[in-house]
Amino acid sequence: MSPGHVIVGAGEAGARAAFALREQGYDGPVTLIGAEPLLPYERPPLSKRAITGETFAVPFIADKDRFASANIDCLTGVTVTDIDRAGQSVRLSDGAAIAYDRLLLATGAYARRLAGPEIDDPAVDYLRDAADSERLRDKLTAGAAVLVIGGGFIGLELAASAVQRGATVTVVEAAERILMRGVPAAVADAIAARHRLAGVRLLCGQQVRAVRKTSQGAEVVLSDGATLAADVVIAGIGAVPDTDLAARAGLEIDNGVKVDTELQTSDPCIYAAGDCCSFPHLLFDGRRIRLEAWRNAQDQGNTAARNMLGSADAHAAVPWFWSDQYELTLQIAGLADAGEQVVQRDLADGTPLRFTLDAEGRLVAACAFGPNATIAKEIRLAEMLIARRAHPDPAALADPSQNLKALLRAA
Amino acid sequence: MSNWVDACAADEIEAEDVRRFDHGDSTYAIYRTADDKYHATDGLCTHELVHLADGLVMDCTIECPMHNGRFDFTTGKAQGAPVFVDLKTYPVKVENGRVMIDLG
Numbered sequence: 001m002s003p004g005h006v007i008v009g010a011g012e013a014g015a016r017a018a019f020a021l022r023e024q025g026y027d028g029p030v031t032l033i034g035a036e037p038l039l040p041y042e043r044p045p046l047s048k049r050a051i052t053g054e055t056f057a058v059p060f061i062a063d064k065d066r067f068a069s070a071n072i073d074c075l076t077g078v079t080v081t082d083i084d085r086a087g088q089s090v091r092l093s094d095g096a097a098i099a100y101d102r103l104l105l106a107t108g109a110y111a112r113r114l115a116g117p118e119i120d121d122p123a124v125d126y127l128r129d130a131a132d133s134e135r136l137r138d139k140l141t142a143g144a145a146v147l148v149i150g151g152g153f154i155g156l157e158l159a160a161s162a163v164q165r166g167a168t169v170t171v172v173e174a175a176e177r178i179l180m181r182g183v184p185a186a187v188a189d190a191i192a193a194r195h196r197l198a199g200v201r202l203l204c205g206q207q208v209r210a211v212r213k214t215s216q217g218a219e220v221v222l223s224d225g226a227t228l229a230a231d232v233v234i235a236g237i238g239a240v241p242d243t244d245l246a247a248r249a250g251l252e253i254d255n256g257v258k259v260d261t262e263l264q265t266s267d268p269c270i271y272a273a274g275d276c277c278s279f280p281h282l283l284f285d286g287r288r289i290r291l292e293a294w295r296n297a298q299d300q301g302n303t304a305a306r307n308m309l310g311s312a313d314a315h316a317a318v319p320w321f322w323s324d325q326y327e328l329t330l331q332i333a334g335l336a337d338a339g340e341q342v343v344q345r346d347l348a349d350g351t352p353l354r355f356t357l358d359a360e361g362r363l364v365a366a367c368a369f370g371p372n373a374t375i376a377k378e379i380r381l382a383e384m385l386i387a388r389r390a391h392p393d394p395a396a397l398a399d400p401s402q403n404l405k406a407l408l409r410a411a
Numbered sequence: 412m413s414n415w416v417d418a419c420a421a422d423e424i425e426a427e428d429v430r431r432f433d434h435g436d437s438t439y440a441i442y443r444t445a446d447d448k449y450h451a452t453d454g455l456c457t458h459e460l461v462h463l464a465d466g467l468v469m470d471c472t473i474e475c476p477m478h479n480g481r482f483d484f485t486t487g488k489a490q491g492a493p494v495f496v497d498l499k500t501y502p503v504k505v506e507n508g509r510v511m512i513d514l515g
Binding site: 298 | 469478
């Protein structure tokens with residue numbers, strides 16, 4: 001009898017894969033191993049509703065009963081210390097060993113930490129898990145002086161949450177503008193304007209030279225010499241894929257656990273999915289990318305589960321990402337840096353929708369920041385056009401009277 | 412018991428689209444198919460309580476705008492992860508150019 005399948009990492013990708021194995025009809029043992037004490041939960045609210053809501057709450061992906069009825073053995077508060085590839089088993093921090101037929105690594109990513117001789121590590125907060133979110137919630141209160149290092153998604157979502165709770169918020173970004181990675185400048189400008197309207201101070205083009213603990217909280221010294229005092233300093237400067245276990249096991253690493261289009265690692269019995277892996281994207285000339293996104297974690301969890309059961313499905317889903325800030329939502333489908341030509345369509349309420357086309361006129365990305373009710377349908381249709389490798393007429397894309405659904409049917 | 416309520420004018424919903432209808436403390440989604448059949452369901456996704464009327468209609472499927480959970484709006488049937496709980500559906504009729512739904 002098969003020893004069953006083992007999934008390391010009980011976040012969105014791991015939990016989805018566990019249920020997908022059952023949805024595919026697999027009835028052997030499934031073990032899902034999570035390092036955190038909680039059952040698998042959804043991470044997107046940690047920077048938003050978990051902080052702004054009336055009480056702290058994280059929505060669980062599934063409760064105890066659903067794991068039990070799906071016959072998924074979900075271990076919490078346990079880490080995998082080693083993989084014995086030759087013997088096809090994993091060793092756990094509690095000393096136990098579990099054999100696997102197929103192994104899925106869904107170890108996720110951790111928050112990149114500020115480093116440098118003048119960085120006093122205990123003075124800096126980070127957000128990655130529910131415990132971080134609960135701790136920050138207690139600090140991001142009315143009147144608190146909050147300094148956020150990093151104008152990326154986590155930093156900006158935390159800035160929005162903090163200012164909505166009545167904190168005084170400053171965001172320090174090293175690059176010349178916020179959201180340099182993956183967001184067109186015009187959209188980033190609109191997001192910056194919304195933050196300024198809320199009273200957030202944005203300081204771009206400023207490196208953090210030092211962070212020191214003080215009696216108030218901390219002080220931050222910037223590259224121009226200015227010193228800013230704060231009650232709370234939070235760094236949101238990106239995520240680092242958690243490849244420790246894979247590297248120890250001798251699997252190939254390349255900006256994450258290296259997998260092929262079927263999400264198989266350099267060991268044919270081991271797959272990887274979600275934030276921890278880099279994969280060649282078929283829609284973008286096989287370019288190797290790594291995504292830190294909720295939808296990608298779900299999609300890859302599903303694909304990995306099918307392939308662990310013998311399918312050979314290539315993962316080719318269009319990257320899709322959202323970020324809620326204030327009453328508005330940023331949505332991006334595709335890869336904005338895969339093309340140069342930008343075409344703008346003004347939606348009914350005036351929200352601009354920006355399409356990116358590559359040199360051959362193929363639609364490679366769409367991006368908008370506005371009310372979810374305005375943009376969600378349009379971005380979704382754009383995503384379907386991108387999946388079809390459509391080459392829509394730029395004039396039609398720019399013309400709001402031309403329904404994208406009609407363009408999709410013509411594609 | 413029937414409780415027919417006037418939801419909107421039939422031409423207020425585009426073909427192959429959806430519109431939100433609030434009544435009392437509840438919210439509903441009214442759909443018009445490409446061949447002008449009308450349907451109604453509860454207005455919020457069973458996954459995270461997002462308004463389905465903001466989502467995309469393709470054929471007889473409504474897709475939640477937040478996490479892309481899909482439902483067949485003619486039956487309310489959830490089409491798979493992340494949605495597992497079906498939508499409640501309501502009888503619909505069109506009279507004198509008005510869409511009426513039976514809230515029971």
